Amino acid sequence: MAKRVYQVWKGNNVFIFRGRLIFGPDARSLFITISLIVVPVVIFCVFVGRHLLHKFHPYNAGYAVLVVAIAFTIHILLLLLVTSARDPGIVPRASHPPEEEFSYDTSEVGGRHTPSLQFPRIKEVMVHGKAVKVKYCDTCMVYRPPRCSHCSICNNCVERFDHHCPWVGQCIGQRNYRYFFFFVSSSTLLCIYVFAMSALYIKFLMDNDYPTVWKAIKKSPASLILMIYCFISLWFVGGLTGFHLYLIGTNQTTYENFRYRADNRSNVYNLGCLNNFLEVFCTKIKPSRNNFRAYVQEEVARPPTISRAREVEDEPAGGPRAKVEDDLELGGDLLKISQRRNYEEVDEEMGGRNSNGIHSVLSESELVIDPDTQAPVSRSEVRDSSLGRTSRNWDILPDVMATSSSATEGGVPLQKDAR
Template sequence: MLNELLQVIFLLLLTSGRDPGIIPRNLHPPELEDDGSTISTDWLGSQNGGGGPTLPPTRDVVVNGMVVKVKYCHTCMLYRPPRCSHCSICNNCVERFDHHCPWVGQCIGKRNYRFFFMFVSSTTLLCIYVFSFCWVNIIKIMQKYHCDLWKAFMKSPVSGILILYTFVTVWFVGGLTAFHLYLILTNQTTYENFRYRYHRKMNPYNRGCGRNFVEIFFSKIPSSRNNFRAKVKVDSSSIFATPMSFVHSRRPEVPKRSFDIEMGKRQAVAAEDFDDIQSQLGSVGGLERSATQPRRTNWDHKANWQNTPDMHMLAAEYGIEHGLTDREKHRGDH
């Protein structure tokens, strides 16, 4: 049982750790050139209506004597090969894209599909193996101690837990194994089975059960198109062209007035702020003149808000400091 468990773990690592067949992105869109594929006549008609030339959304490619449309990927800036699709989770175009498996955290594609199927089928066999021999252990306990099934479970609770766990699990991994075995024999992918419904139309990739089986398990796995250990090449012109914009984008937005007060800088205040200050000064002066009896307050006249350094700074900025001093002198005379 230990060997089977190690085999399942090894296949899991192969499935999740391999490049599934990621197609490298282009730095620039491809040129309009004759590469053996044909362009849709509908797109040509729309281009004659005016505007600059753009890349057609699809191209027609002949596969086994049948015409197959390949789409242009705006993210990777390339025409996807047949059976290739863009994974929305990995954000990459993957050759022979089957699906993105959340349980292994990886796309399943051309370079790791056989290991995925072996992992799922080995897990199914392991569940059946554990389920069967746990029952054998329970039966031996019942024969040895001449007890019923419940007491046998009490004497070996681990066997009971494994029986319940494998019974539930085998339905999932077993169903997945059967479904992918059907896909292998008909040369389909999960994406194609749900998207194109080949049971209703001709599958251009189906070459018979035997050849399909050989293609999946005995064909040579292509080498990866990516060098994940290579150094990333960065365009130096783009780096030197945008340092200031990066600095400005990273600079936090600080309110103008608070920044000026904290840093001790004297900058211009908006016109509406100046009108605000004048109206506040006028309202305070009117209240002082209309007061018939002096009121005792906790504020000292010398510590009034009008005499704070910030207000003097703003008043001096707009030349109204003279008006403040005249008002103070007039208050002192009275």
């Protein structure tokens, strides 16, 4: 039964719902992230929000406090799911290196010219009229597109790679960066909202029966805990939001900012602050280049590539090529012998070739005619003087005779049996 792509995926990703959702290998950290969001909101709704329902008398506006908190939380969880469960922009792997980039370099090793396979590790492509270097990935066997990098955690090349976020358990790349920013900025707003509503409840307590801050806090310790938690969280998600606003305005990624900060190189991707924001938030997100639910198609076996450099390789005398020529010549002579009963005619036709021909073989072996096949059979070991090798007792088999016949038909015409 054919397997689907997600079942044979070579990356470290985790798939659920039969390849419909893709996560990083550290997807379990999502449970921690969800807990850090949901638990404070539940505490807020139970110990703070419900006491504010009747504090805003016109139109029962106090109910909006709970509605906003719950709706905002659901919105953030959906953004977290979209960020973590979709393809961030994975570049499909190749099954073999790019052959169009191959080059053969003939180097002399041990007195012989040995061809070696080479192809460039770095190429240059044009981006906005400027040359940008792209590198070859040994794992994915592709040249990475501009702004693409290989994530060592997910073991994938990701387009417009920003970073691998352990809090969402996924790489942040071209196809989920927008949702990641919305998730971080929305979390910042939720922290501000919970902090403000908790402080407002403390103010209401001080205005009624608890005139001091200490008494109000003793009445509602959950408000103090939430204020401290949101204040600490704001340093993290708030600072992250501000940092990514700077990256978007200058059209950088986190990876580029940390790696090329000291190089003082010009940013060829910077289109101006307004255009940079429009590129991130208003451009259409490209469809995924991977169909994880598709069936794997067996790759057709490719013919072996023959190196042209090998054609000019120097071959030593008496090497493999000379061996093949001697075998073909010997096979043609044996075929002529098998078609004649008078070996004196054969001797006259061969012209007395004693150096490399059939005489050297006949002088060292005794041939007889098999009455069934009319083919010569050797009774002793034969030493091929031209090859310098010894073979054991052998018979001329029909397939060998056919091969010899085809070899000799191309150069020496066969004669009919003279009887």
